[in-house]
Amino acid sequence: MNICELAAQINDMLDMPEIVEEDYKEDEFFSPIYTYLKENKITGNDDTDRKTLFLSENYFSENNLLYKVSLPRARREKSLK
Secondary structure, rough: OHHHHHHHHHHHHHOOOOOOHHHHHOOOOHHHHHHHHHHHOOOHHHHHHHHHHHHHHHHHOOOOOEEEEEOOOOHHHHOOO
């Protein structure tokens, strides 16, 4: 069995939920980030908006899904020094 077949077999065994736009809008953590990235709107709450603007730099939206962008651990550690 090659790696692609094994990956397909594992994927078939997993019961992964389908993530839709409403999931982000209903989630307490992701809702402000998603709304900001999709509609360029903030909540008006200073604390929430500050966190949203800070965290949104690490996410992008494509096809109504959020993706987190992060540096590999070695690069993060270098940038901290």
